[in-house]
Amino acid sequence: MGKLFLGLDSSTQSLSAVVIDLDARKVVYEHSLNFDRELPAYRTQNGVLANRDPLVKHSSPLMWAEALDRLFAQMEADGVALGEVLAISGSGQQHGSVYLNALAPEVLGNLNPRKSLVQNLRGVFTRKTSPIWMDSSTAKQCAEIRAKLGGVKAVAAATGSDTFERFTGPQIRKFYQTEPEAYAATAHVALVSSFMASLLAGRVAPIDYGDGAGMNLMDIQKKVWHPKALGATAPGLRRKLPALAPAGRPVGRVSPYFVQKYGVNPAALATAWTGDNPASVVGLGLVKAGQVAISLGTSDTFFGTMAKCRTDARGEGHVFGSPAGGYMTLICFKNGSLAREKVRELYRLKDWKAFGKLLAKTKPGNGGAILLPWFEAEIVPRVNRPGVHRFDLEAGDAAGNARAIFEAQMLSMRLHSAWMGVAPERIFATGGASNNPALLQVLADVMDCRVARIEVSKSAALGAALLAAHGWLEADGEPAEWADLVSGFTEPVSGSEVRPDKKAVKVYDRLLEKYAACEKAALKG
Ligand code: XUL
Numbered sequence: 001m002g003k004l005f006l007g008l009d010s011s012t013q014s015l016s017a018v019v020i021d022l023d024a025r026k027v028v029y030e031h032s033l034n035f036d037r038e039l040p041a042y043r044t045q046n047g048v049l050a051n052r053d054p055l056v057k058h059s060s061p062l063m064w065a066e067a068l069d070r071l072f073a074q075m076e077a078d079g080v081a082l083g084e085v086l087a088i089s090g091s092g093q094q095h096g097s098v099y100l101n102a103l104a105p106e107v108l109g110n111l112n113p114r115k116s117l118v119q120n121l122r123g124v125f126t127r128k129t130s131p132i133w134m135d136s137s138t139a140k141q142c143a144e145i146r147a148k149l150g151g152v153k154a155v156a157a158a159t160g161s162d163t164f165e166r167f168t169g170p171q172i173r174k175f176y177q178t179e180p181e182a183y184a185a186t187a188h189v190a191l192v193s194s195f196m197a198s199l200l201a202g203r204v205a206p207i208d209y210g211d212g213a214g215m216n217l218m219d220i221q222k223k224v225w226h227p228k229a230l231g232a233t234a235p236g237l238r239r240k241l242p243a244l245a246p247a248g249r250p251v252g253r254v255s256p257y258f259v260q261k262y263g264v265n266p267a268a269l270a271t272a273w274t275g276d277n278p279a280s281v282v283g284l285g286l287v288k289a290g291q292v293a294i295s296l297g298t299s300d301t302f303f304g305t306m307a308k309c310r311t312d313a314r315g316e317g318h319v320f321g322s323p324a325g326g327y328m329t330l331i332c333f334k335n336g337s338l339a340r341e342k343v344r345e346l347y348r349l350k351d352w353k354a355f356g357k358l359l360a361k362t363k364p365g366n367g368g369a370i371l372l373p374w375f376e377a378e379i380v381p382r383v384n385r386p387g388v389h390r391f392d393l394e395a396g397d398a399a400g401n402a403r404a405i406f407e408a409q410m411l412s413m414r415l416h417s418a419w420m421g422v423a424p425e426r427i428f429a430t431g432g433a434s435n436n437p438a439l440l441q442v443l444a445d446v447m448d449c450r451v452a453r454i455e456v457s458k459s460a461a462l463g464a465a466l467l468a469a470h471g472w473l474e475a476d477g478e479p480a481e482w483a484d485l486v487s488g489f490t491e492p493v494s495g496s497e498v499r500p501d502k503k504a505v506k507v508y509d510r511l512l513e514k515y516a517a518c519e520k521a522a523l524k525g
Contacts, residue, residue, distance in 0.1 A: 004028070004081060005472065007465030008071070008090035009458065010196050011276055012059075012132065013047040015067040018461035019080055022469050025488030029080050030458060033071050039063055049129060057134035061098045061125065061195060065117040068199060072262040082262055087269040088200055089248050089468035091279030091460045092192030094214040095166045099127035099175070100195075100204075102187040108202050111257035117199060120257075126186040127179070131171045138170035141177070145170060145216065148232035152315040159229055160213040160220035162315030169216035169233045176234035189240045191215070193273035201270035202255030206245035209321025210278030210328070218244065220319055220327075221309055247274035247323035248471030271471040276460040277330050278323050281305065283456055283463030284428060285490025287324040287482035292424040293454070294413065294443065296433035299379075300336035302413055304329040304420050312419045316380045323467055324482045329420055332379050333412060337433050339373040343405045347398040356438040359402040364445055364504035365511050369393035370518045371404035380416050381519060389522040391514075406439050410446040411508070411515040428454040428492060437498070445504035446512075452492035462489060 002023030009016045013036070019029035033039075035047045042063040043050065049058050075082060104124045111120050131137075142163035149155045152162045163170055168191065176183040188204055191214075197205035212218040217233060219226040223244060230237045250269040258264040281303055284293045289307035294300065302317075306327045311319050322328040349355045372389040393400050427449050433439055434453050444451040456462055466485055473480045 003469070004085045005465045005468040006085050006088040007279075007461045007463065007468060008088070008196065009276060009279065009461035009464060010064055010067070010090065010092040010192055011047075011460070012093050012134070015064065015071050016458055016461045017071055017075060018458050018465050019085070020462070020465040020469065020489070027462065027489070029075070029078065030461075031071065031074055031078065032458075033067050033074065035063060035067060038070065039066055048132065048134060053137060055135065055137040057132055058129035059096065059132050060128075061130050062118050062121065064192065064196060065121055065199060068196065069117050072258060072264075076262045082264045085265050085268050087250070087271055087468040087472035088254060089271040089464045089471060090193065090196055090273040091276045091464045092196055092211065092273060094133055094211055094275035094277060095168050095171070096130050096132040096192040097168050097171055098125070098130050098190040098192065098195040099182070099186045100124050100188040100190060101126050101185055104188050105204055108198055108204065108255075111202060111255055113257050113261040126182045127175065130192070132192075133166040135171065136165040138165045138174045141170040141173040145173065145229070145232045149229060153313045155216065156311045156313065156315045158220065158226055159216045159218060160309070160311060160319035161216065163216050167214060167216045169229060172237065173233045183234065186240055188242065189237070190242070193275055194242060197251065197270065197273040200254055200258065201251040202257065203252060204242050205251045206243045206249070206272050207241070208245060208247035208272045208274045208278070208323065210247055210323050211273070211275035211320075212244050213320040214275055214318070217241070220311065223321060245272045247272050247278065248467035250471055250475050269468070269472055269475060271468055273464070274323050274467065275320065277303070278320055278328060279461075279463035279467065280459040281328045281463065282323050282466050282486065283459030283461070283490065284430065284454060285486045286328070286428070287486055289326055290422050290424055292422065293428040293430060295431040296336060296429060296439065297431035298337050300333040300409060300413070302329070302331040302333070302417050304417060304422050306420060306422060310420060314419070316382065316416055317419065323463070329417070331413075331417055333409065334377070334379045335373050335375055336409070339375045339409070340405055340433065342375050343373070343401055347401060349402070352436050355402055356436070358399045359406070359438050361399045362403040364442075364501070365507035366400055366403045366407060367392070368511070368514060369400050369404050370515055371401060371408045372518060372522050373405050373408055380412070381523060383523065389518070391518045406442040407446070407511070408515065410443050411512055412519075414446050414512060415516055415519070424449055426450045426452055428452055430454050430456065430459070440498045441501075444498045444500040446508045448500050448505045450500065451498045453496035454490065454492045456490060
């Protein structure tokens with residue numbers, strides 16, 4: 001048996017496990033447990049509890065704990081060699097928070113394997129439910145914290161991001177304002193990631209620099225809690241927060257609860273977890289500064305890596321600590337695949353092949369036509385009022401619109417990621433739309449960069465397993481280079497590389513200015 005490492009991902013809708021054999025460079029086990037289907041007693045819909053207020057989105061920390069028990073039982077039943085696992089790490093949906101009272105350390109340190117985690121944990125929560133990243137009920141608190149810290153640019157420079165409704169600091173402030181007694185009774189504030197890590201470690205686990213940066217509470221440069229941000233959020237907060245640490249850093253041996261109940265190796269290290277996006281950055285192999293991946297999914301997401309911290313003065317993009325060292329960025333464009341599909345439906349194109357054929361009838365640059373595809377309110381750039389805007393483009397021109405949607409999305413990515421100052425050698429494209437060759441060609445031409453497809457299922461859980469391996473090797477006195485560690489796990493699909501066309505690149509260099517002007521005009525109007 002080779003060296004086995006377990007990565008878990010506690011996401012919005014499911015808890016997943018990936019086990020890797022490091023010597024064989026192979027994923028040897030994968031499993032996902034869907035909350036709605038497998039834990040129906042919690043009555044979640046897509047992992048979220050029903051609430052009368054459409055802005056409030058909470059979930060249940062007890063459900064996440066029960067899922068952990070179920071997943072270990074499943075792994076045991078599936079014959080996973082849990083007795084051989086050397087270390088465990090994980091990732092959680094970002095920003096979500098869990099509130100524990102002063103009994104938590106004692107309870108975590110004495111988890112009774114004859115009971116379930118749920119039974120063990122009764123009585124440790126000061127808040128029954130956890131606000132998660134989909135919650136947008138804290139606009140007031142965002143404005144208050146932003147004002148106290150000196151505005152968008154200042155908050156982004158201090159904490160890595162402007163204040164956002166889903167970020168943990170504004171959520172903590174709302175809890176303090178609306179339930180002051182429960183806030184006062186809270187001895188430990190955890191993130192989803194650090195809560196799950198605490199269960200495995202049997203003690204209050206640290207928050208890592210990746211997930212910590214999603215709170216508006218961490219000094220992004222120094223990677224310590226930011227005193228002014230804490231003060232602007234809620235009184236006495238410093239005492240309630242755990243230490244900050246790098247993801248994958250051992251917290252201790254795995255709790256005897258998992259050893260006695262599921263046969264986990266008693267010497268296995270329980271390590272600090274991170275957020276799902278930072279873990280995905282590792283799971284996609286972005287371990288060197290300057291590497292970029294673009295996920296073309298429901299929303300389009302731009303992941304970049306930087307050695308030194310730069311922040312976005314406009315406050316649109318986020319900077320988190322990268323688990324592989326340095327920093328990572330996350331820029332989220334909401335009108336991704338949904339907008340592409342809207343255009344396809346609008347022009348009655350039966351599939352993406354037909355769409356590509358039509359698009360090929362036009363030339364790069366589309367004769368200066370621009371489409372702003374804000375079918376839904378957009379995150380980047382901030383657009384509150386949805387609307388589709390056409391410049392030098394007729395709505396009846398099917399071929400022109402087919403090209404325009406791809407060009408607009410890729411130009412927007414170039415424009416709104418420029419603050420990073422990164423010139424990648426090659427971009428990895430992932431997600432559903434990354435097998436669309438026409439889209440990848442536009443991406444390569446707009447970015448003037450080679451683009452290769454990468455297909456990693458469960459990139460966050462894989463990243464977590466790699467973090468466990470990294471933490472274990474370091475603790476074993478044989479620290480590994482990140483590039484060596486990920487090799488074999490994160491290779492692009494062979495033959496998928498698309499090269500930029502130099503003529504098209506020139507066209508897009510010019511068109512970018514017009515695109516920026518159109519955006520400005522539409523945002524003013
Ligand atoms: C990132 C974010 C989401 C969650 C999803 O800022 O809110 O991507 O991490 O789990």
